[in-house]
Amino acid sequence: MASIVNSFAITGVEAYLVDVEVKAIPGQPMISIVGLGDTAVKEARERVEAAINDSRYTFPQKKVVINLAPSDLKKSGSHFDLSIAIGILIETGQLALKKEEKFGIIGELSLNSRLRACSGILPMVIAARNAGVKNIIVPRDNLREASLVAGLQVYGFESLKDVAEFLEDKKPYQADAKNAEFIGSVVMDGVDFCDVQGQDGLIEYIVVAAAGGHNLLMIGSPGCGKSMIAKRIPTILPSMTEEEALEVTKIYSVAGILKEKGGLIRNRPFRSPHHNASTNSLIGGGKDATPGEISLAHNGVLFLDEIAEFGKNTLESLRQPMEDQRVTISRVRYTNTYPASFMLVAAMNPCTCGYFGTDRCKCTDYEVMKYRQKISGPIMDRMDIQKYVRPVDFMDLSNDYKGATSESLRQRVEAARKIQQKRFAGIQGINCNSQMGNQLIKEHCILEDDGKKLLMLAYERYQYSARAYHKYLKVARTFADMEASAKIRKKDVALAIMARDLEKDRAGMTVL
Amino acid sequence: MEYWIWLSGLRGIGPIAQKKLLEYFKTPNRIYESSEEELVTVPGIGSSLAQSICEARSLDGAFSVLEELNQKKMKVLAYDDPLYPDLAKEWPEAPVVLYYMGTIRKSCVGQGIVGSRRCSAYGKQVAVEAAGYLAQKDIPVISGLAKGIDGYAHTACLKAGGYTIAFLGNGLDVYYPREHRELQASIIENGAVVSMYLPGTKPRPEHFPKRNGLISSWSRKLLVAEAANKSGALITAQLAKTLGREIFVPPHEIYRVSGQGTNQLLKNGATLYLKPEQLDCRDFLKEQFLSETNETTGPVANSRSKRKQNRTERKLTADEAKIQAVLISSEKNIQQIEALTGISQVCLIERLSIMELEGVVALSSCGCYKFLDC
Numbered sequence: 001m002a003s004i005v006n007s008f009a010i011t012g013v014e015a016y017l018v019d020v021e022v023k024a025i026p027g028q029p030m031i032s033i034v035g036l037g038d039t040a041v042k043e044a045r046e047r048v049e050a051a052i053n054d055s056r057y058t059f060p061q062k063k064v065v066i067n068l069a070p071s072d073l074k075k076s077g078s079h080f081d082l083s084i085a086i087g088i089l090i091e092t093g094q095l096a097l098k099k100e101e102k103f104g105i106i107g108e109l110s111l112n113s114r115l116r117a118c119s120g121i122l123p124m125v126i127a128a129r130n131a132g133v134k135n136i137i138v139p140r141d142n143l144r145e146a147s148l149v150a151g152l153q154v155y156g157f158e159s160l161k162d163v164a165e166f167l168e169d170k171k172p173y174q175a176d177a178k179n180a181e182f183i184g185s186v187v188m189d190g191v192d193f194c195d196v197q198g199q200d201g202l203i204e205y206i207v208v209a210a211a212g213g214h215n216l217l218m219i220g221s222p223g224c225g226k227s228m229i230a231k232r233i234p235t236i237l238p239s240m241t242e243e244e245a246l247e248v249t250k251i252y253s254v255a256g257i258l259k260e261k262g263g264l265i266r267n268r269p270f271r272s273p274h275h276n277a278s279t280n281s282l283i284g285g286g287k288d289a290t291p292g293e294i295s296l297a298h299n300g301v302l303f304l305d306e307i308a309e310f311g312k313n314t315l316e317s318l319r320q321p322m323e324d325q326r327v328t329i330s331r332v333r334y335t336n337t338y339p340a341s342f343m344l345v346a347a348m349n350p351c352t353c354g355y356f357g358t359d360r361c362k363c364t365d366y367e368v369m370k371y372r373q374k375i376s377g378p379i380m381d382r383m384d385i386q387k388y389v390r391p392v393d394f395m396d397l398s399n400d401y402k403g404a405t406s407e408s409l410r411q412r413v414e415a416a417r418k419i420q421q422k423r424f425a426g427i428q429g430i431n432c433n434s435q436m437g438n439q440l441i442k443e444h445c446i447l448e449d450d451g452k453k454l455l456m457l458a459y460e461r462y463q464y465s466a467r468a469y470h471k472y473l474k475v476a477r478t479f480a481d482m483e484a485s486a487k488i489r490k491k492d493v494a495l496a497i498m499a500r501d502l503e504k505d506r507a508g509m510t511v512l
Numbered sequence: 513m514e515y516w517i518w519l520s521g522l523r524g525i526g527p528i529a530q531k532k533l534l535e536y537f538k539t540p541n542r543i544y545e546s547s548e549e550e551l552v553t554v555p556g557i558g559s560s561l562a563q564s565i566c567e568a569r570s571l572d573g574a575f576s577v578l579e580e581l582n583q584k585k586m587k588v589l590a591y592d593d594p595l596y597p598d599l600a601k602e603w604p605e606a607p608v609v610l611y612y613m614g615t616i617r618k619s620c621v622g623q624g625i626v627g628s629r630r631c632s633a634y635g636k637q638v639a640v641e642a643a644g645y646l647a648q649k650d651i652p653v654i655s656g657l658a659k660g661i662d663g664y665a666h667t668a669c670l671k672a673g674g675y676t677i678a679f680l681g682n683g684l685d686v687y688y689p690r691e692h693r694e695l696q697a698s699i700i701e702n703g704a705v706v707s708m709y710l711p712g713t714k715p716r717p718e719h720f721p722k723r724n725g726l727i728s729s730w731s732r733k734l735l736v737a738e739a740a741n742k743s744g745a746l747i748t749a750q751l752a753k754t755l756g757r758e759i760f761v762p763p764h765e766i767y768r769v770s771g772q773g774t775n776q777l778l779k780n781g782a783t784l785y786l787k788p789e790q791l792d793c794r795d796f797l798k799e800q801f802l803s804e805t806n807e808t809t810g811p812v813a814n815s816r817s818k819r820k821q822n823r824t825e826r827k828l829t830a831d832e833a834k835i836q837a838v839l840i841s842s843e844k845n846i847q848q849i850e851a852l853t854g855i856s857q858v859c860l861i862e863r864l865s866i867m868e869l870e871g872v873v874a875l876s877s878c879g880c881y882k883f884l885d886c
């Protein structure tokens with residue numbers, strides 16, 4: 001009978017239970033791993049052999065066959081090392097298993113038998129819990145991450161020997177004192193919205209965007225403060241729910257970039273890829289189909305500065321994920337699906353020369369339109385809020401001018417988010433106003449009479465499409481939420497109508 | 513037609529000499545068939561010219577041009593064509609053959625609108641308003657398809673359902689500037705694109721003065737919307753002046769480089785342009801007579817009064833009255849309004865949004881609000 005140890009494999013941000021079966025049979029000494037493992041899995045045999053010998057166990061002089069079941073699913077990663085090594089020790093009688101419970105075993109081995117941290121711990125531990133595995137062994141460096149999952153016993157070790165002796169009941173487990181619950185705190189690198197002067201009007205729209213999860217485009221001449229404002233957006237984002245935080249942490253875990261040795265990510269991510277980023281790095285890919293920036297921005301903000309400079313195809317690739325709120329990446333070896341529900345914040349110049357709207361600009365209307373068409377219609381269409389950033393004339397400002405602080409703005413955002421959470425409780429995939437479909441809009445965007453009148457006036461004047469009409473309603477909904485108003489008032493409509501400067505601009509252009 | 517093309521293509525003989533020949537022989541095929549001795553008797557034709565005309569006696573070139581024109585759906589407007597406007601013939605250098613696409617209609621002389629390629633929002637506004645006005649009056653808008661003012665004039669005319677003619681300094685199948693390719697196509701639908709150059713001719717600097725001559729000669733009046741000191745529009749104006757056409761020029765700020773050429777035109781006696789009605793097509797006396805009484809009619813005034821009707825009549829709130837008070841003197845941006853009224857930006861946006869919808873204020877492309885007094 002073969003010896004069986006439990007481990008896990010990852011697909012996308014989910015994991016599933018894998019039986020690591022080990023059988024030693026008489027024959028030419030060799031080790032072969034079957035069950036659709038990738039190179040990292042196959043190379044486990046070298047690491048395992050070195051680690052076993054290093055721990056003063058002996059590697060069997062037999063033919064060793066290892067099967068990773070279910071054998072018809074592709075598996076990747078180096079985290080099978082430890083389970084394979086333990087399996088071999090059990091199979092060759094060098095380890096007499098004393099524990100009776102089922103153990104899940106995860107860890108990469110170094111050549112001198114130390115345990116190395118792996119990526120994807122969080123989804124694997126969640127899979128363990130869901131599969132009814134009550135105990136799990138991980139490298140010590142992954143202990144904090146694994147401990148994020150409640151409902152099972154997590155053990156962290158430093159070497160193969162430690163694990164073996166623990167399983168043989170030779171040595172009791174010593175909990176790490178350092179492993180106190182990690183409290184994630186909101187630390188921002190010292191930037192605050194009160195640094196931005198004279199832009200209160202614009203900032204109100206930024207706050208609304210953050211509160212309602214509306215995509216935001218800022219257009220303005222170089223130096224007018226677009227990047228400065230965008231950098232401050234993380235300081236006003238609402239905190240994440242436990243569930244959201246876990247989703248984000250899972251993605252970072254799989255991507256192998258979980259910082260602070262695997263604490264729960266509590267701040268909403270803010271990702272700002274450079275404009276020469278490749279399509280792969282943006283939406284995900286590479287040979288292992290790893291998550292890209294849009295997934296790393298899940299539940300947070302994806303900031304594309306100088307969006308007009310991004311490759312056309314790169315931008316176009318954002319379309320589907322924005323629609324679906326997730327992305328599917330197919331590679332020859334894998335097809336992975338990652339969540340990608342983010343708020344898109346973008347900044348761009350208004351025209352080629354950058355000074356449209358001032359005397360300095362000599363671009364023709366055609367050139368201006370061409371420049372803006374670098375962002376395709378469907379992407380532009382998803383920008384609920386499109387605001388001009390006008391340069392501030394500092395002569396107009398008194399010296400002691402101070403805008404609202406990020407903290408006060410964040411509290412307003414938080415309050416508006418609470419209302420939305422209540423509104424959308426129980427509706428799968430909808431967390432904020434920007435995600436409302438037509439049905440929800442109809443249900444939740446009730447206008448007061450004079451608000452309706454004003455919107456009709458705008459509708460006639462600017463010849464809105466039905467789509468645009470819905471956009472304004474969603475933004476107006478968020479304005480109303482900012483003041484906890486159940487119905488949308490005239491005031492909210494008035495402000496929402498001013499949310500799309502570019503649309504108005506187009507009407508003033510003399511082009512065919 | 514082949515004889516016309518042959519005549520226009522003769523080397524060393526410009527349009528002036530070509531027309532002398534026409535005057536003498538009446539038709540181009542008679543020129544083609546005449547002997548060297550007969551040719552020398554035409555005033556202005558020396559013996560060497562006469563000799564070269566005789567040597568060039570072959571229609572092969574003309575036929576292949578005709579075939580190419582046919583293929584490319586281009587048409588020929590010869591000097592004796594009834595559609596060739598008499599007004600345009602006042603220009604001594606008027607070409608004996610023009611190539612065009614689209615339709616040359618019976619009354620196709622119109623008003624020219626020209627100006628800088630790189631123009632200001634002001635220049636653009638002048639051109640757009642004038643072209644829209646002319647379109648409503650069904651007066652052709654003549655221009656040169658260049659970037660900037662020219663393009664705006666054609667576009668605004670087409671948008672208002674008008675008829676417009678564009679003169680090119682290159683062959684009709686060469687798209688210059690590239691960005692006006694679509695514009696060129698729609699001019700062909702609703703007007704004509706005209707050139708004296710054969711298909712395939714590249715735009716060259718020396719072509720443009722002649723193109724400008726065509727614009728001037730096909731226009732009764734010429735509006736120079738905006739021109740800096742060495743702008744090509746000034747050449748058009750110069751030619752128009754020699755042809756005795758009235759030149760209209762809007763005033764420009766004296767410190768701004770972009771309007772220095774036009775201001776110079778004003779100083780040199782161009783007519784001060786203040787409203788599109790000045791471009792109406794009536795004869796001189798009538799215009800004098802009507803100009804006073806007609807003040808309040810016309811489409812522009814009409815649209816203003818329409819806006820007035822649209823405007824919701826109601827009492828302004830206290831904040832709105834404050835806003836109105838600071839906007840009456842000049843347009844201002846939101847920060848300036850905030851500084852002057854002490855009303856917070858968010859409240860201002862809310863108010864201005866409503867006031868804009870009600871037609872009390874308007875937002876310009878630079879982000880300034882202005883008060884609309886009706």
Ligand SMILES: Nc1ncnc2c1ncn2[C@@H]1O[C@H](COP(=O)(O)OP(=O)(O)O)[C@@H](O)[C@H]1O
Nearest residue numbers: 195196197199221222223224225226227228392
């Ligand atoms: N409203 C403002 N208040 C304070 N500083 C500003 C403001 N606008 C611009 N600045 C200053 O100008 C600099 C350039 O702004 P930046 O955000 O880089 O402009 P952009 O990204 O629009 O080109 C900022 O770092 C900041 O110092």
Ligand SMILES: [Mg+2]
Nearest residue numbers: 223226227305
């Ligand atoms: Mg910037």
